[in-house]
Amino acid sequence: MTDNGQAEAFVEFDRVQKSYDGEVLVVKDLNLSMPKGEFLTMLGPSGSGKTTCLMMLAGFETATHGEIRLNGQEINNIPPHKRGIGMVFQNYALFPHMTVNENLAFPLEVRGMGKSEREAAVKRALDMVQMGEFGNRRPAQLSGGQQQRIALARALVFQPELVLMDEPLGALDKQLREHMQFEITRLAHELGITTVYVTHDQTEALTMSDRVAVFNDGRIQQLAPPDQLYEQPDNSFVAQFIGENNTLDGVVSEIGNGTALVKLSDGSVIDATPVNVSHAGEQTRVSIRPERVEFDMSRLPEGAHTLKAEVKEFVYMGDIFRTRLSVAGNDDFIVKTRNAADQVRLTPGQTVEIGWKPEDCRALDAD
Numbered sequence: 001m002t003d004n005g006q007a008e009a010f011v012e013f014d015r016v017q018k019s020y021d022g023e024v025l026v027v028k029d030l031n032l033s034m035p036k037g038e039f040l041t042m043l044g045p046s047g048s049g050k051t052t053c054l055m056m057l058a059g060f061e062t063a064t065h066g067e068i069r070l071n072g073q074e075i076n077n078i079p080p081h082k083r084g085i086g087m088v089f090q091n092y093a094l095f096p097h098m099t100v101n102e103n104l105a106f107p108l109e110v111r112g113m114g115k116s117e118r119e120a121a122v123k124r125a126l127d128m129v130q131m132g133e134f135g136n137r138r139p140a141q142l143s144g145g146q147q148q149r150i151a152l153a154r155a156l157v158f159q160p161e162l163v164l165m166d167e168p169l170g171a172l173d174k175q176l177r178e179h180m181q182f183e184i185t186r187l188a189h190e191l192g193i194t195t196v197y198v199t200h201d202q203t204e205a206l207t208m209s210d211r212v213a214v215f216n217d218g219r220i221q222q223l224a225p226p227d228q229l230y231e232q233p234d235n236s237f238v239a240q241f242i243g244e245n246n247t248l249d250g251v252v253s254e255i256g257n258g259t260a261l262v263k264l265s266d267g268s269v270i271d272a273t274p275v276n277v278s279h280a281g282e283q284t285r286v287s288i289r290p291e292r293v294e295f296d297m298s299r300l301p302e303g304a305h306t307l308k309a310e311v312k313e314f315v316y317m318g319d320i321f322r323t324r325l326s327v328a329g330n331d332d333f334i335v336k337t338r339n340a341a342d343q344v345r346l347t348p349g350q351t352v353e354i355g356w357k358p359e360d361c362r363a364l365d366a367d
């Protein structure tokens with residue numbers, strides 16, 4: 001802890017920019033500070049700059065501008081193998097001609113560790129990923145999931161303080177992927193490893209991470225814990241990229257006391273929380289989650305505005321009902337309701353009244 005009570009930064013990106021061709025910046029202005037032991041995920045669409053950031057931290061690419069620090073030390077000029085960083089990639093990158101034991105011993109040999117110490121470390125790492133019986137096999141004799149476990153063990157075998165993972169589970173089927181997500185977070189927390197994890201899968205990011213950095217177009221759009229990212233998106237991109245989301249376009253007609261009135265294209269008015277708007281007359285896109293829309297107007301605060309909606313589709317999903325509505329010209333407005341004993345099932349063609357609490361509806365940038 002520092003004097004001002006903030007956890008000391010273990011990994012820092014300070015005004016980092018990166019261009020591969022000297023013209024286009026693929027990383028525009030990256031500022032990021034991670035305390036020791038944190039599990040941070042870089043999430044974003046393909047091409048948003050995630051891998052580039054990981055490669056600069058690992059030392060395989062250099063920053064065009066700015067500074068990267070590890071444990072307070074600038075690392076721009078330290079070669080990759082001296083940074084003490086473990087890495088896991090999607091394509092495993094195991095040596096095919098070596099056995100599992102030899103694959104794991106290799107990073108230890110490079111570091112000059114003696115034979116008996118090496119054997120103990122390899123055994124410990126294999127046990128961590130429940131692959132203790134597979135030391136004498138070659139990668140080709142293992143399934144995809146087993147190879148990925150070995151790749152993970154190899155990244156952990158020299159007990160790095162920092163592990164970087166770039167879409168490590170992308171090649172696995174859904175069930176195995178979910179199991180490995182759980183295994184990776186468990187190991188990271190048990191061993192106290194600081195982790196930077198890259199994925200384009202938002203569910204993976206939300207379920208695994210202490211914090212998520214949402215990337216788009218070479219910039220972090222928002223950096224926050226999963227619940228905050230989902231419930232309080234800072235802008236339209238984040239609202240749309242994380243989870244299911246409804247949007248309505250309109251113009252701010254009144255603003256004050258922490259609420260905004262927004263007039264929609266069909267003339268109706270709704271209540272919202274102003275986030276990226278500050279005055280009347282501004283264009284806005286409001287964002288509301290499907291599970292925060294109410295059909296029961298008695299649950300809304302006094303004076304709340306409501307809307308007429310037409311039911312387009314009703315889908316029974318077991319635990320929830322998923323109803324698609326037409327609202328102010330948006331035919332794809334989704335409402336999710338819990339399948340409770342008294343919950344009404346709507347019929348296509350029916351007209352209903354909907355509403356929401358102003359704090360559940362965010363007035364964001366119209367982009």
Ligand SMILES: Nc1ncnc2c1ncn2[C@@H]1O[C@H](COP(=O)(O)OP(=O)(O)O)[C@@H](O)[C@H]1O
Binds near residue numbers: 046
């Ligand atoms: N070695 C490279 N040389 C030139 N351009 C690259 C290189 N690696 C990545 N890029 C470009 O940089 C941008 C960011 O890529 P990347 O960091 O791989 O994004 P992500 O991992 O989010 O998909 C993309 O436009 C990509 O084409």
Ligand SMILES: [Mg+2]
Binds near residue numbers: 050051052
């Ligand atoms: Mg990538």
